[in-house]
Amino acid sequence: MSSPTPDYEALAATNRRLHRLEHLQSIAWWDQAAFMPPKGSEARAAALAELATLLHGLRTDPARQEQLDRAGQEPLDETQRANLREIRRELDLATALPASLVEARQIAGSRCEHAWRRQRPANDWKGFAANLREVVRLAREEAELLSQRLGVPRYDALMQRFEPGMSNAEVERVFGDLQTWLPDLVARVREKQASETVLVPQGPFDVAAQRALCERVMGLLGFDFEAGRLDVSTHPFTGGVPEDVRMTTRYRADEFLGSLMGTIHETGHGRYEQNLPREWLDQPVALARSMAIHESQSLSFEMQLGRHPGFIGFITPWLVETFGPQPALEAGNLQRLVTRVEPGFIRVDADELTYPAHVLLRWRIERALMEGEIEVDDIPALWDEQMRDLLGLDTRGNYRDGPMQDVHWTDGAFGYFPCYTLGAMYAAQWFATIRREHPQLDEEIARGELAPVFDWLRERIWLQGSRWTTAELTQRASGSALDPAHFRRHLEGRYLG
Amino acid sequence: MSSPTPDYEALAATNRRLHRLEHLQSIAWWDQAAFMPPKGSEARAAALAELATLLHGLRTDPARQEQLDRAGQEPLDETQRANLREIRRELDLATALPASLVEARQIAGSRCEHAWRRQRPANDWKGFAANLREVVRLAREEAELLSQRLGVPRYDALMQRFEPGMSNAEVERVFGDLQTWLPDLVARVREKQASETVLVPQGPFDVAAQRALCERVMGLLGFDFEAGRLDVSTHPFTGGVPEDVRMTTRYRADEFLGSLMGTIHETGHGRYEQNLPREWLDQPVALARSMAIHESQSLSFEMQLGRHPGFIGFITPWLVETFGPQPALEAGNLQRLVTRVEPGFIRVDADELTYPAHVLLRWRIERALMEGEIEVDDIPALWDEQMRDLLGLDTRGNYRDGPMQDVHWTDGAFGYFPCYTLGAMYAAQWFATIRREHPQLDEEIARGELAPVFDWLRERIWLQGSRWTTAELTQRASGSALDPAHFRRHLEGRYLG
Ligand SMILES: [Zn+2]
Ligand SMILES: [Zn+2]
Numbered sequence: 001m002s003s004p005t006p007d008y009e010a011l012a013a014t015n016r017r018l019h020r021l022e023h024l025q026s027i028a029w030w031d032q033a034a035f036m037p038p039k040g041s042e043a044r045a046a047a048l049a050e051l052a053t054l055l056h057g058l059r060t061d062p063a064r065q066e067q068l069d070r071a072g073q074e075p076l077d078e079t080q081r082a083n084l085r086e087i088r089r090e091l092d093l094a095t096a097l098p099a100s101l102v103e104a105r106q107i108a109g110s111r112c113e114h115a116w117r118r119q120r121p122a123n124d125w126k127g128f129a130a131n132l133r134e135v136v137r138l139a140r141e142e143a144e145l146l147s148q149r150l151g152v153p154r155y156d157a158l159m160q161r162f163e164p165g166m167s168n169a170e171v172e173r174v175f176g177d178l179q180t181w182l183p184d185l186v187a188r189v190r191e192k193q194a195s196e197t198v199l200v201p202q203g204p205f206d207v208a209a210q211r212a213l214c215e216r217v218m219g220l221l222g223f224d225f226e227a228g229r230l231d232v233s234t235h236p237f238t239g240g241v242p243e244d245v246r247m248t249t250r251y252r253a254d255e256f257l258g259s260l261m262g263t264i265h266e267t268g269h270g271r272y273e274q275n276l277p278r279e280w281l282d283q284p285v286a287l288a289r290s291m292a293i294h295e296s297q298s299l300s301f302e303m304q305l306g307r308h309p310g311f312i313g314f315i316t317p318w319l320v321e322t323f324g325p326q327p328a329l330e331a332g333n334l335q336r337l338v339t340r341v342e343p344g345f346i347r348v349d350a351d352e353l354t355y356p357a358h359v360l361l362r363w364r365i366e367r368a369l370m371e372g373e374i375e376v377d378d379i380p381a382l383w384d385e386q387m388r389d390l391l392g393l394d395t396r397g398n399y400r401d402g403p404m405q406d407v408h409w410t411d412g413a414f415g416y417f418p419c420y421t422l423g424a425m426y427a428a429q430w431f432a433t434i435r436r437e438h439p440q441l442d443e444e445i446a447r448g449e450l451a452p453v454f455d456w457l458r459e460r461i462w463l464q465g466s467r468w469t470t471a472e473l474t475q476r477a478s479g480s481a482l483d484p485a486h487f488r489r490h491l492e493g494r495y496l497g
Numbered sequence: 498m499s500s501p502t503p504d505y506e507a508l509a510a511t512n513r514r515l516h517r518l519e520h521l522q523s524i525a526w527w528d529q530a531a532f533m534p535p536k537g538s539e540a541r542a543a544a545l546a547e548l549a550t551l552l553h554g555l556r557t558d559p560a561r562q563e564q565l566d567r568a569g570q571e572p573l574d575e576t577q578r579a580n581l582r583e584i585r586r587e588l589d590l591a592t593a594l595p596a597s598l599v600e601a602r603q604i605a606g607s608r609c610e611h612a613w614r615r616q617r618p619a620n621d622w623k624g625f626a627a628n629l630r631e632v633v634r635l636a637r638e639e640a641e642l643l644s645q646r647l648g649v650p651r652y653d654a655l656m657q658r659f660e661p662g663m664s665n666a667e668v669e670r671v672f673g674d675l676q677t678w679l680p681d682l683v684a685r686v687r688e689k690q691a692s693e694t695v696l697v698p699q700g701p702f703d704v705a706a707q708r709a710l711c712e713r714v715m716g717l718l719g720f721d722f723e724a725g726r727l728d729v730s731t732h733p734f735t736g737g738v739p740e741d742v743r744m745t746t747r748y749r750a751d752e753f754l755g756s757l758m759g760t761i762h763e764t765g766h767g768r769y770e771q772n773l774p775r776e777w778l779d780q781p782v783a784l785a786r787s788m789a790i791h792e793s794q795s796l797s798f799e800m801q802l803g804r805h806p807g808f809i810g811f812i813t814p815w816l817v818e819t820f821g822p823q824p825a826l827e828a829g830n831l832q833r834l835v836t837r838v839e840p841g842f843i844r845v846d847a848d849e850l851t852y853p854a855h856v857l858l859r860w861r862i863e864r865a866l867m868e869g870e871i872e873v874d875d876i877p878a879l880w881d882e883q884m885r886d887l888l889g890l891d892t893r894g895n896y897r898d899g900p901m902q903d904v905h906w907t908d909g910a911f912g913y914f915p916c917y918t919l920g921a922m923y924a925a926q927w928f929a930t931i932r933r934e935h936p937q938l939d940e941e942i943a944r945g946e947l948a949p950v951f952d953w954l955r956e957r958i959w960l961q962g963s964r965w966t967t968a969e970l971t972q973r974a975s976g977s978a979l980d981p982a983h984f985r986r987h988l989e990g991r992y993l994g
Contacts, residue, residue: 021547
């Protein structure tokens with residue numbers, strides 16, 4: 001072979017194959033959530049398991065480790081080096097665990113999740129805890145093996161699956177700061193809002209009209225419908241492939257804001273995917289940087305833009321056109337409605353201000369659990385203590401709306417929760433930067449001129465893919481490291497300003 | 498290994514893998530036709546090509562030929578022997594052609610089809626013929642290689658891809674018979690219908706209402722919506738997998754019968770797939786027998802049932818409920834409408850009686866072409882001669898509605914056309930048998946009691962999968978070999994009775 005980089009090219013060729021086969025996996029997942037009839041599930045599971053085995057074999061082929069070692073000596077340009085870094089990262093994660101552990105973890109995870117679906121409505125903590133103990137035991141084994149491979153503490157090692165380069169010390173730095181001011185801010189906002197009147201829009205709201213509205217707003221947000229779709233699923237998500245993004249939402253006849261705000265959120269994920277760097281699209285360097293950075297895009301759309309008073313003012317006439325006039329469909333009222341703060345038990349129903357409290361308590365518990373400082377049986381008391389401290393709520397005996405409410409732990413996805421609030425913090429930092437560079441930003445948003453926002457995100461985040469580590473990306477995009485002060489200023493400005 | 502049938506089991510294991518991976522291929526195809534946005538097509542094509550390469554590698558692994566040879570000596574039961582026969586058949590077809598020919602054929606096929614899309618509207622026979630000559634040249638090479646491998650004449654060898662076990666001598670026997678009486682029957686029916694008055698239903702017909710009607714009729718026809726769906730695509734088809742059948746149709750606002758009858762047709766394909774033998778579903782022995790037998794199911798539904806006066810009478814009230822009353826929506830008128838005979842240029846628009854004429858002429862031309870008796874340049878004159886003889890139409894100079902109307906030849910699918918009319922003949926033979934065994938059949942159909950039909954088809958056709966050769970299946974199901982007299986009696990009874 002006359003190429004000066006034969007080993008790099010061999011690695012890239014395998015990634016190209018993986019990218020193409022993962023395309024079929026993504027479309028099958030999307031179909032499963034959005035369209036597949038119930039009796040198709042067994043055959044689909046078998047088909048996806050077959051492909052997963054095949055992909056795992058391609059990914060962990062021992063030849064790749066040797067190619068990786070040799071490719072490091074080849075004359076590569078900067079992007080190729082970044083790609084090599086990402087390939088190495090994926091290979092480390094894929095080869096650190098023996099197949100027996102991967103299988104045991106999958107079995108325990110499905111058993112726990114499956115039982116959880118009926119244990120949660122029954123508030124059956126005891127039954128749930130029995131399965132969760134096995135999931136935790138295996139996750140700790142995984143954490144130990146990943147820790148050895150990656151040379152970082154166990155919880156940090158688990159986080160690398162979702163948030164490469166993030167350390168628990170860094171999370172501690174920003175979440176520690178958050179914890180000092182969040183409960184007090186919630187209390188002050190609650191006091192301020194106590195005297196406000198908020199009208200709730202009265203349905204029914206035609207589902208076809210809601211869909212048209214969602215698509216209209218997606219158009220305003222720059223979603224490319226020639227390279228993606230919006231469909232319906234029980235749990236909204238953004239899937240598909242960068243070249244063909246499949247978003248879902250769900251509609252209720254009695255309420256439209258949940259679906260609209262959810263669609264705005266997913267559109268943030270969708271535009272990130274649609275604008276990843278094309279020339280590297282079949283290589284890891286072109287993938288989205290991390291889960292927190294992904295969430296920083298959805299929250300840029302949903303929180304920074306979607307709950308911006310100028311944005312709400314701009315789309316209010318569309319709501320009136322869609323559903324007809326009613327007193328609640330007035331910009332000021334809608335703005336109060338989408339920024340209403342109300343401590344509650346359920347994370348996914350939480351408002352912008354109390355959401356981080358839900359993440360804080362989960363992070364504290366799952367970290368301690370993975371480091372072996374606490375056991376599954378300790379969770380309910382810790383949960384109650386923190387809900388009390390952070391949001392003033394009593395959760396004793398209410399496991400269903402307490403530690404049993406999320407699906408994450410059933411699957412062993414420990415280390416994921418911080419991404420949500422890290423994403424909110426990054427989003428606030430991006431918008432602080434955009435506003436610094438575009439002093440007219442708020443007026444532009446109020447006129448529906450969103451190009452400055454999209455141009456900035458495209459240039460600084462989307463088109464960067466995984467060329468930089470998250471820390472480098474953050475520095476290059478905003479001029480500084482992640483700083484929770486931006487999030488605090490954003491929340492204080494919006495909720496107390 | 499202590500199993501007495503290790504080689505059979507190795508073959509079956511590979512087939513299981515193929516079945517699972519082909520599942521993802523089928524769903525991706527369906528999505529491509531029904532939902533994929535335009536900018537997704539390049540990535541999809543690359544993904545499907547990658548999977549095709551992978552599947553081809555699995556299918557043609559040289560170890561399989563050795564396993565096949567040894568498995569023939571193993572103690573297998575009857576179904577396993579049938580499965581082995583089908584595996585051998587597939588392997589013969591998959592390994593008879595060198596990769597270079599497969600690739601050349603694909604390239605020539607896509608080039609011809611792609612150019613055809615604009616050449617057809619432009620009536621550009623010359624341009625089309627240039628590409629078709631290359632497709633024909635490669636198809637002849639394929640025919641020669643398949644002929645050597647299978648030990649049958651060249652055109653017969655090509656037919657094996659669609660209609661295993663069928664010989665051109667057999668087609669000659671039944672189509673030769675057909676040709677003796679069809680033109681005269683068409684003429685007599687035309688004369689009889691000349692004095693009939695037929696009203697055409699007046700639209701617009703709401704598309705959502707049409708969809709609901711189609712799904713209601715699919716329900717009457719026993720389609721299992723828990724194991725399949727109905728969606729929309731430009732070219733209606735039945736895809737997906739036996740465990741999850743994906744049907745499509747298309748709607749027009751000014752006309753509903755085309756979509757309804759098309760849906761009834763596809764439901765026949767769909768029920769065949771949904772009722773293939775479950776316990777062997779990941780093996781070739783469980784697949785549908787052949788394209789003609791598949792078409793015999795869709796035509797059993799569309800022609801034998803769907804145009805049966807009792808069936809039309811039974812669903813007419815549903816049409817009135819759906820679209821409101823109008824004079825055309827009366828059972829007698831609808832029956833006359835769906836059995837109206839009108840010679841025309843276009844095969845896909847042809848009625849039940851003239852459709853076989855379109856197939857006859859294509860079969861005569863493509864067989865002679867493949868056997869080297871004629872060349873591409875001879876096609877228009879032969880086409881015109883036969884359209885004149887069979888249907889009394891002059892097609893001179895009208896290539897667009899003549900030999901350029903079908904997509905089949907552009908892709909090199911020579912040997913497929915006979916399946917349509919063989920399917921119609923099989924369907925007539927099945928119904929003659931059902932009627933013989935259920936003398937009350939016509940009254941039952943008129944009451945919407947279709948269980949006797951479905952029980953018969955399930956038992957005799959669907960659940961048999963590919964356990965028997967088509968000749969054996971026909972004999973077992975109906976007590977005799979394929980006999981075109983049933984088709985003739987059906988047509989004479991319906992159109993002259
Ligand atoms: Zn999100
Ligand atoms: Zn058909």
